[in-house]
Amino acid sequence: MTISATRPTAAPNRPAGDRRLAAARLSRNVLDGALGLGVLALAALAPSLVRGYVLIVLTLVLVYTVALLSLVVLTGYVGQVSLCQASFMGLGAFLTAALMGHYGISYFVAGPIAIALVFLAGVAVGLPALRLRGLTLAIVTLSLALLADNFLFVDVGWLNNNGNGWRIVRPHVFGVSLDRPDGVALFRVALVGAALAVLIVVRLRRGRTGKTWFAMRDAEIAAATSGVPVVRMKLLAFGVAAALAALAGMLYVLVLGSVSADRFNFVASIQLLALAVIAGIRSLPGVVLGALFYIALPQILLQFPALVPLTSIILGAGLIVQVITAPQGLGGLIEDAETRLFRHLAGARATSDPPAAGPPDSALPGSTPKGEGHATL
Amino acid sequence: MVTPTLLLELTLVGIAFGALYSLAALGIVLIYKTTGVLNFAHGAIGMFSTFIAYEFGVVRAWPAPIALLLALLFAAGFGWFMERFTLRPLRARPALTRVIVTLGWLLILQAVAGLIFGDTNYHVPLQIFPRRGVQIAQLTLGYDQIANVIVAAILAVLLGLFLRLAPLGIAMRATSDNPAAAQLLGIRVDRVAASSWILGSLLAAVAGLLLAPLVTLNTTSLTVLVIEAFGAALIGGLSSLTLTFLGGIALGVTQSVLVVFVPPGAKEVLTFAVILGVLLLRREVRTLAISAVGGEGLL
Numbered sequence: 001m002t003i004s005a006t007r008p009t010a011a012p013n014r015p016a017g018d019r020r021l022a023a024a025r026l027s028r029n030v031l032d033g034a035l036g037l038g039v040l041a042l043a044a045l046a047p048s049l050v051r052g053y054v055l056i057v058l059t060l061v062l063v064y065t066v067a068l069l070s071l072v073v074l075t076g077y078v079g080q081v082s083l084c085q086a087s088f089m090g091l092g093a094f095l096t097a098a099l100m101g102h103y104g105i106s107y108f109v110a111g112p113i114a115i116a117l118v119f120l121a122g123v124a125v126g127l128p129a130l131r132l133r134g135l136t137l138a139i140v141t142l143s144l145a146l147l148a149d150n151f152l153f154v155d156v157g158w159l160n161n162n163g164n165g166w167r168i169v170r171p172h173v174f175g176v177s178l179d180r181p182d183g184v185a186l187f188r189v190a191l192v193g194a195a196l197a198v199l200i201v202v203r204l205r206r207g208r209t210g211k212t213w214f215a216m217r218d219a220e221i222a223a224a225t226s227g228v229p230v231v232r233m234k235l236l237a238f239g240v241a242a243a244l245a246a247l248a249g250m251l252y253v254l255v256l257g258s259v260s261a262d263r264f265n266f267v268a269s270i271q272l273l274a275l276a277v278i279a280g281i282r283s284l285p286g287v288v289l290g291a292l293f294y295i296a297l298p299q300i301l302l303q304f305p306a307l308v309p310l311t312s313i314i315l316g317a318g319l320i321v322q323v324i325t326a327p328q329g330l331g332g333l334i335e336d337a338e339t340r341l342f343r344h345l346a347g348a349r350a351t352s353d354p355p356a357a358g359p360p361d362s363a364l365p366g367s368t369p370k371g372e373g374h375a376t377l
Numbered sequence: 378m379v380t381p382t383l384l385l386e387l388t389l390v391g392i393a394f395g396a397l398y399s400l401a402a403l404g405i406v407l408i409y410k411t412t413g414v415l416n417f418a419h420g421a422i423g424m425f426s427t428f429i430a431y432e433f434g435v436v437r438a439w440p441a442p443i444a445l446l447l448a449l450l451f452a453a454g455f456g457w458f459m460e461r462f463t464l465r466p467l468r469a470r471p472a473l474t475r476v477i478v479t480l481g482w483l484l485i486l487q488a489v490a491g492l493i494f495g496d497t498n499y500h501v502p503l504q505i506f507p508r509r510g511v512q513i514a515q516l517t518l519g520y521d522q523i524a525n526v527i528v529a530a531i532l533a534v535l536l537g538l539f540l541r542l543a544p545l546g547i548a549m550r551a552t553s554d555n556p557a558a559a560q561l562l563g564i565r566v567d568r569v570a571a572s573s574w575i576l577g578s579l580l581a582a583v584a585g586l587l588l589a590p591l592v593t594l595n596t597t598s599l600t601v602l603v604i605e606a607f608g609a610a611l612i613g614g615l616s617s618l619t620l621t622f623l624g625g626i627a628l629g630v631t632q633s634v635l636v637v638f639v640p641p642g643a644k645e646v647l648t649f650a651v652i653l654g655v656l657l658l659r660r661e662v663r664t665l666a667i668s669a670v671g672g673e674g675l676l
Contacts, residue, residue, distance in 0.1 A: 142603075310492075320482070
């Protein structure tokens with residue numbers, strides 16, 4: 001689908017099927033927009049429906065949606081895996097808190113600085129790994145995650161307040177204190193953050209950058225031959241993914257009001273990746289469902305402390321079954337239903353996807369490369 | 378106070394650790410070269426096997442040889458199972474997809490070990506070789522540390538001989554050089570893949586069993602052994618067994634000597650730096666690998 005994705009869509013003298021296809025794409029975009037607005041409206045209404053504990057849980061779902069979005073970009077669009085997204089998230093959280101604590105600056109200043117720093121860190125780490133094709137990024141990022149677990153979050157006193165962790169003073173927004181116990185204002189801030197992340201991802205996906213990413217993911221050599229600066233584009237993706245994870249961390253520290261290292265270890269990073277793959281790494285509804293599952297399940301399991309490892313087992317088993325059986329993920333299934341619907345609407349035979357055998361270096365899950373036509377996000 | 382004696386002692390301790398990194402790394406390289414899978418669950422397999430030895434040898438106090446045998450049986454069986462049922466069906470799929478499967482197994486093994494054996498730091502590992510020290514000149518060395526190096530060296534040499542002389546070993550090398558040609562020549566590639574996974578997992582188990590008394594035995598410490606093994610394997614260009622072995626020892630020694638100067642967590646910084654360094658200098662490393670073994674094959 002790469003080729004069709006890079007081809008201009010509105011060329012004159014197209015056969016009728018193509019025009020119908022373009023119409024279908026348009027109506028799909030409208031539907032996506034409507035879907036997005038619907039979710040937004042529902043989310044905006046949430047505070048008037050639920051309060052307190054449930055609302056905090058929903059706020060955390062938004063935070064983890066942002067964290068999963070980082071993997072949507074990196075794994076879904078570029079076909080690389082990162083095993084340190086939770087570390088980037090933790091780094092974002094720690095940096096935000098540390099900047100506030102050390103320099104007394106406001107949360108809304110410290111957060112963006114933290115995100116920028118994590119972006120730079122991501123680029124610096126990605127550079128040596130991404131010059132090579134293959135799986136080097138997975139190894140490097142796992143190593144980085146262990147470095148964060150055992151050194152960065154533990155031994156660096158500046159970052160973790162000499163081992164004490166941080167408690168932050170929540171800021172006021174438009175005169176409303178985010179410390180109010182009902183959590184409504186907190187939820188709204190997280191909603192704005194999540195919406196911002198979605199917006200960024202959608203913009204990137206639909207623009208030139210996204211097309212370049214898909215081209216690289218589906219046929220790296222062909223893309224390089226066509227003049228795509230492969231290494232730079234991969235680096236950009238990794239940097240954006242790191243920054244999104246840091247945004248999630250920035251929101252996390254706001255929601256919890258404190259930060260400590262235990263939520264950000266390497267297992268959490270692998271769990272995030274598993275979740276992203278199971279939930280369908282290219283679809284927004286899947287990602288939100290995934291975040292909901294990831295936050296809600298431990299809350300339920302807390303009633304039975306001995307069963308807490310079940311989260312990992314479910315994620316691990318789900319991951320393996322997912323990869324072997326339904327390569328597009330849960331979100332992919334939603335996306336597929338959508339695709340079928342639109343094919344029906346367009347009456348188009350032209351939308352036929354290539355068969356399921358991906359090229360050896362194509363994206364995870366590797367089959368059914370997808371181009372612009374599948375615009376769930 | 379950093380004295381030459383202390384440095385020498387730390388170097389020897391480092392060799393004892395490094396030899397086990399090497400052993401684990403050999404398993405990674407063997408599996409990678411014959412099946413193209415980078416096994417992120419390698420450390421987790423070693424960890425789980427070690428806990429099986431702990432469960433039978435320490436908790437139930439069965440004779441140590443039986444506990445060890447059960448641990449090795451588990452490793453072999455699990456390696457076979459993983460290959461047969463979760464990786465063989467994906468043989469035609471991208472390398473990334475298969476790596477994802479091994480990550481799934483990592484999560485499962487670690488969580489199941491936590492459920493069964495407990496997610497604490499209070500496990501007393503099965504001590505295979507006596508911990509008692511032996512005094513050589515001014516140095517004190519544990520028998521277990523000496524034994525680690527000897528066992529690792531013997532296994533590495535045996536693996537080398539096996540790959541050179543045994544029909545199955547030669548078939549493994551052939552498969553790693555060119556799977557399609559190997560298959561055309563009548564080599565049963567499935568069987569080679571399964572054997573590599575069994576052998577590789579056994580190496581992970583031995584490394585875990587020997588390493589456990591030297592570290593805190595919990596569900597994480599051995600699982601993350603995989604990253605040291607990757608470091609060593611990358612030094613060997615994911616190909617040369619000789620360089621992999623030396624790389625593991627070099628990594629162990631540097632880590633061990635470093636504890637004098639920096640906090641213990643900083644050894645992860647070193648591993649990270651080694652991995653990044655190897656990737657940056659990959660051409661040089663590759664040339665070194667080729668000149669060391671006179672080819673790019675698996676030896």
